[in-house]
Amino acid sequence: MDALITDATSQDEGRRASRVAVLPVGSFEQHGDFLPLVTDTAVACMIAKRIAKDYDLFLLPPITISCSHEHARMPGTVSISAATLHALVNDIWRSLQESGTERLLIVSGHGGNYVLSNVVQEANVRHPRMALFPVREDWNRARLDAGLETTTHDDMHGGELEVSLLLHAAPELVRPGYEGADHDAPERPHLLTLGMTGYTPNGIIGAPSHGTAAKGASLLASLSRSAVAHLEILSKGY
Numbered sequence: 001m002d003a004l005i006t007d008a009t010s011q012d013e014g015r016r017a018s019r020v021a022v023l024p025v026g027s028f029e030q031h032g033d034f035l036p037l038v039t040d041t042a043v044a045c046m047i048a049k050r051i052a053k054d055y056d057l058f059l060l061p062p063i064t065i066s067c068s069h070e071h072a073r074m075p076g077t078v079s080i081s082a083a084t085l086h087a088l089v090n091d092i093w094r095s096l097q098e099s100g101t102e103r104l105l106i107v108s109g110h111g112g113n114y115v116l117s118n119v120v121q122e123a124n125v126r127h128p129r130m131a132l133f134p135v136r137e138d139w140n141r142a143r144l145d146a147g148l149e150t151t152t153h154d155d156m157h158g159g160e161l162e163v164s165l166l167l168h169a170a171p172e173l174v175r176p177g178y179e180g181a182d183h184d185a186p187e188r189p190h191l192l193t194l195g196m197t198g199y200t201p202n203g204i205i206g207a208p209s210h211g212t213a214a215k216g217a218s219l220l221a222s223l224s225r226s227a228v229a230h231l232e233i234l235s236k237g238y
Contacts (some may be wrong), residue, residue, distance in 0.1 A: 159206020
């Protein structure tokens with residue numbers, strides 16, 4: 001996990017002089033018995049680090065606790081309010097602007113952080129200054145490019161995609177048991193009301209058994225390519 005967090009110095013960033021910062025936003029929530037509570041943070045960090053490296057951007061440390069209220073009844077889950085996350089991201093962005101970094105790419109590893117969409121919309125009222133990544137289209141493209149067997153809808157949590165990314169970039173975080181933990185819950189009409197416990201006994205919705213390190217590598221490569229379109233839009237706001 002430490003390898004996924006920046007070790008750059010002030011001198012490094014002064015030399016880089018990037019006008020775009022990359023902020024990983026994860027969570028601290030249950031991911032079954034075989035993935036750690038920091039799974040979403042690890043995923044956000046590995047994507048953010050790959051993008052920052054490929055395009056020479058300012059990589060920030062992650063926000064590690066966010067809005068995981070749908071997992072509240074499951075051991076280990078910790079959340080902050082949507083209002084707190086909204087304020088935290090805006091505070092970070094204002095601080096970046098004061099030091100000359102005018103644009104922010106938010107890399108979210110947790111789908112439950114709905115408020116991030118509002119943060120980005122509000123920031124871009126006058127012109128493009130902030131982007132949220134990956135969006136659904138980016139995930140769908142990455143799944144296709146990597147040859148995943150599941151869809152975004154069916155592989156919602158702790159499944160093929162997350163296991164693949166961790167097996168590739170942080171295999172030490174994956175414990176035995178994912179091969180037999182598949183759980184199918186294609187219909188989830190009351191997820192916001194019932195939470196995850198209303199649809200899964202083991203905390204998983206998806207097919208972790210299909211995860212491989214090779215798929216994880218392909219997922220990261222595809223996501224890095226998809227980030228170009230978001231960065232180009234941000235560059236037009238200068």
